[in-house]
Amino acid sequence: MDHFAYRSRSLYCENIPVAQLAERYGTPLYIYSKATLVHHLHQIQEAFKEVEPLICYSVKTNGNVALCKVMAEHGSGFDVTSGGELHRALLAGGKGEKIVFAGVGKTDAEFRYALDNNVSLFNVESEQELHALGHVAKSMGKVASVALRVNPDLPPKTHAKTDTSVKGVKFGLDIETVLDVAKGILGNPGVKVIGLHMHLGSPILSAEPYRMGVAKALDLIARLREQGHPISVMNMGGGFGIHYRKQEAQPAKAFAEVIVPAVKQAKCKLVLEPGRFVVGNAGLLLSRVIYTKESGGKHFIIQDAAMNDLIRPTLYDSFHRVWPAEPSAEFPNLPEDYEMDVPGGLKVDVVGPVCESGDFLAKGRSLPPMKRGDLLATFSAGAYGMSMSSNYNSRVRAAEVLVDGETSKLIRRRETYQDLVGPELEAMALPN
Ligand SMILES: *Cc1c(COP(=O)(O)O)cnc(C)c1O
Numbered sequence: 001m002d003h004f005a006y007r008s009r010s011l012y013c014e015n016i017p018v019a020q021l022a023e024r025y026g027t028p029l030y031i032y033s034k035a036t037l038v039h040h041l042h043q044i045q046e047a048f049k050e051v052e053p054l055i056c057y058s059v060k061t062n063g064n065v066a067l068c069k070v071m072a073e074h075g076s077g078f079d080v081t082s083g084g085e086l087h088r089a090l091l092a093g094g095k096g097e098k099i100v101f102a103g104v105g106k107t108d109a110e111f112r113y114a115l116d117n118n119v120s121l122f123n124v125e126s127e128q129e130l131h132a133l134g135h136v137a138k139s140m141g142k143v144a145s146v147a148l149r150v151n152p153d154l155p156p157k158t159h160a161k162t163d164t165s166v167k168g169v170k171f172g173l174d175i176e177t178v179l180d181v182a183k184g185i186l187g188n189p190g191v192k193v194i195g196l197h198m199h200l201g202s203p204i205l206s207a208e209p210y211r212m213g214v215a216k217a218l219d220l221i222a223r224l225r226e227q228g229h230p231i232s233v234m235n236m237g238g239g240f241g242i243h244y245r246k247q248e249a250q251p252a253k254a255f256a257e258v259i260v261p262a263v264k265q266a267k268c269k270l271v272l273e274p275g276r277f278v279v280g281n282a283g284l285l286l287s288r289v290i291y292t293k294e295s296g297g298k299h300f301i302i303q304d305a306a307m308n309d310l311i312r313p314t315l316y317d318s319f320h321r322v323w324p325a326e327p328s329a330e331f332p333n334l335p336e337d338y339e340m341d342v343p344g345g346l347k348v349d350v351v352g353p354v355c356e357s358g359d360f361l362a363k364g365r366s367l368p369p370m371k372r373g374d375l376l377a378t379f380s381a382g383a384y385g386m387s388m389s390s391n392y393n394s395r396v397r398a399a400e401v402l403v404d405g406e407t408s409k410l411i412r413r414r415e416t417y418q419d420l421v422g423p424e425l426e427a428m429a430l431p432n
Contacts, residue, residue: 001036001039002033002036002281002282003033003035003036003403004033004036004284004377004379006327006333006334009326009327009328009329009333010325010326011325011326011375011377013031013032013033013284013403014033014034014035014403014404014405014406015403015405015406016403016406016407016408018031018284018286018325018375018377019325019326019375021286021401021403021408022286022288022325022375024408025399025401025408025410025414026399026414027286027287027288027304027305027375027398028285028286028287028288028304028305028306028309028398029285029286029287029398029399029400029401030283030284030285030286030381030382030385030386030398030399030400030401030412031283031284031285031286031400031401031403032064032067032279032282032283032382032400032401032402032403032411033282033283033403034070034282034402034403034404035404035405036281036282037067037070037071037278037279037282037382038070038074040277040278040279040281040282041055041057041071041074041075041076041278042074043251043252043277044240044252044272044274044277044278045075046252046253047251047252047253047255047256048252048256048259048260048270048272050260051260051263051264051269051270052269052270053263053269053270053271053272054077054098054100054269054270054271054272055075055076055077055271055272055274056076056077056078056079056098056099056100056271056272056273057071057076057077057078057079057273057274057275057278057279058078058079058238058273058274058275058276059078059079059080059081059085059088059089059275060080060081060085060275060387061238061275061276061278061279061280061383061384061387062275062279062283062382062383062384062385062386062387063085063088063387064386064400064411064412065088065091065092065411066092066402066409066411066412067279067402067411068088068089068091068092068093068094069092069093070402071092071278072092072093072094073093076098077094077095077097077098077099077100078092078094078098078099078100079099079100079101079102079238079273079275080099080100080101080102081101081102081103082103082110083107083109083110083113083114086099086101086110086113086114086117086119090117095118096114096117096118096119096120097118097120098120099114099117099119099120099121100119100120100121100122100123100147100235100271100273101114101119101121101122101123102123102125102149102197102199102273103123103125104125104126104129104170104171106122106129106133108132108136111132111133111136111137111144112136112140115136115137115140115142115144116140120145121145121146121147121194121195121233121235121271122144122145122146122147123146123147123149123197123235124146124147124148124149124173125149125171125172125173126173127173127177127181127184130146130148130181130185130191131185131188133146133190133191134185134188134189134190134191135190136190137190137191138189138190142190143189143190143191143192144190144191144192145191145192145194145195146191146192146193146194146195147193147194147195147196147197147233147235147271148173148178148181148182148193148195148196148197148224149171149172149173149197149198149199150172150173150174150175150178150196150197150198150216150217150220151164151165151166151167151169151171151172151173151174151175152165152175152198152200152212152213152216152217153165153166153167153174153175154166154200154209154212154213155209157200157201157204157206157209158201158202158203158204158205158239159316159317159318161315161316162201162202162203162316163201164199164200164201164202165198165199165200165201165209165213166201171199172197172198175216175220178220179220179223179224179227182224182227182229183227186227186228186229192230193224193229193231194229194230194231194232194233195231195232195233195234195235195268195271196217196220196221196224196231196233196234196235197235197237197271198213198216198217198235198236198237199236199237199238199239199273200213200237200239201239202238202239202241202275202276203239203240203241203242203244203249203276204239204240204241205241205248205249205250206250207250207254207255207257207258210236210255210258210259211258213236214234214236214258214259214262215262217234217236217262217266218262218265218266221234221266221268231266231268232267232268232269233268233269233271234262234263234266234268234269234270234271235270235271235272235273236259236270236271236272237272237273238272238273238274238275238276238277239276240252240255240274240276240277241276241277242276242277242280242281242380242383243281243380244318244319244320244321244380245319245321245338245339246337249277252277275383276383276384279382279383280380280382280383281379281380281382282382283380283381283382283383283385283386284377284378284379284380284381284382285305285309285310285361285377285378285381285385285398286305286325286375286376286377286378287303287304287305287352287361287375287376287378288303288304288373288374288375288376289301289302289303289370289371289372289373289374289375289376290302290303290304290353290372291372292348292370292371292372298347298348298349299346299347299348299349300348300349300350300351301348301349301350301351301367301370301376302351302352302353303350303351303352303361303376304352304353305352305361305378305398306351306352306353306354306359306393306395307352307354307356307358307359307360307392308352308354308389308390308391308392308393308395308397309352309385309386309389309395309397309398310361310378310381310385310388310389311388311389311390312384312385312388313360313361313362313363314356314358314359314360315388319338319362320361320362320378320379320380320381321338321378321379321380322338322350322361322362322365322367322376322377322378322379323335323338323367323376323377323379324367324368324370324374324375324376324377325374325375325376325377326374326375327368328368330344330368331344331345331368335366338365339365340366341366342366342367342368344368344369345366345367345368345369346366346367346368346369347364347365347366348364348365348366348367348370349362349363349364349365350362350363350365350367350376350378353393353395354392354393354395355393361378362378386398386400386412391415391420394420396414396415396416396417396419396420397412397414397415398414399412399413399414400412
């Protein structure tokens with residue numbers, strides 16, 4: 001469910017035509033629907049409410065401060081993977097007791113920043129990290145609460161670049177060694193191991209990997225308790241998939257059905273770290289056609305959004321639905337199936353201005369013929385879109401706007417050329 005829909009051949013975000021937003025804020029433009037964002041957070045809150053989980057929105061998915069504020073206002077905590085993300089979470093009103101800190105390479109400075117702000121849980125991913133955290137915490141007169149992140153070594157379940165729970169990836173502690181590591185930290189005054197963490201990868205379109213994951217978690221929790229660790233937290237990470245092509249994703253309750261019974265059995269507090277599920281379908285990327293051309297027997301639509309704005313298609317071979325924001329009358333408002341030929345359509349590659357052959361949003365899609373100035377929507381771009389954007393080719397980052405009913409609010413202004421060179425000019429002005 002989302003709040004992007006066509007009315008009289010014009011795409012709306014909630015009650016505003018996206019064409020109006022393009023006029024007002026320019027393109028490329030990330031457009032978010034507040035109602036969609038809140039709806040998806042509620043779906044998770046509802047599905048898991050029996051165990052009163054701590055839901056920590058994954059800031060890396062889309063860390064815009066205004067969006068994070070909406071999350072905090074609706075009861076979410078935050079999952080951060082760096083000091084920078086922690087800064088965003090705190091700015092958005094996040095409180096340390098509802099923030100968890102993940103990542104394989106946390107530095108001492110990040111530990112201090114997090115401990116100063118009373119971050120409630122560190123998801124620790126290596127033996128060295130565990131001891132470094134203990135050292136920093138002790139020096140501050142604190143005790144850090146830790147969930148050991150384990151790599152449960154499950155069969156492949158998603159794209160190799162985003163599968164985090166197969167043997168040989170850098171994430172987590174090896175399931176064979178985690179108990180030895182846990183034993184070695186007993187009695188350390190700086191850390192208290194209170195939980196187990198698993199983030200299986202993303203996006204996951206079936207509850208089955210979670211079923212396998214919780215079985216391993218239950219076993220490990222029992223063994224950690226036997227060692228004397230007071231385990232009270234089970235953190236199952238994020239990873240819930242969304243609709244990118246059709247209706248391929250599972251509802252939150254499908255995941256709850258396998259996770260909730262395990263949490264009850266373990267008598268633990270559940271932590272979840274959803275990202276994509278919450279914000280993915282709450283955002284689209286709106287762009288304007290600059291040129292069309294034919295080359296080598298192929299048709300190209302060259303529009304003003306590029307791989308620096310949305311890198312998922314080239315980085316992960318991801319599929320995003322694309323369709324004109326104002327399709328002409330001979331064409332459907334939206335096709336039944338984005339991978340099929342539409343009658344009267346033209347097979348095109350949708351590309352951007354960046355100097356790379358890998359700069360595309362979609363390849364070989366059948367689209368209504370488009371011309372200069374037409375608006376194109378790339379759907380399901382709310383997650384890992386803006387947060388993975390860059391300035392490659394010295395392109396300024398897109399603006400972001402949040403729609404709430406009839407009102408729109410700019411939540412990140414478009415960057416300027418001054419933004420591009422500012423840090424360089426500042427450095428050049430410093431004495432040697
Ligand atoms: C990226 C990440 C998440 C969020 O994943 P989604 O698939 O967006 O829900 C949660 N936890 C950790 C540790 C992550 O790295």
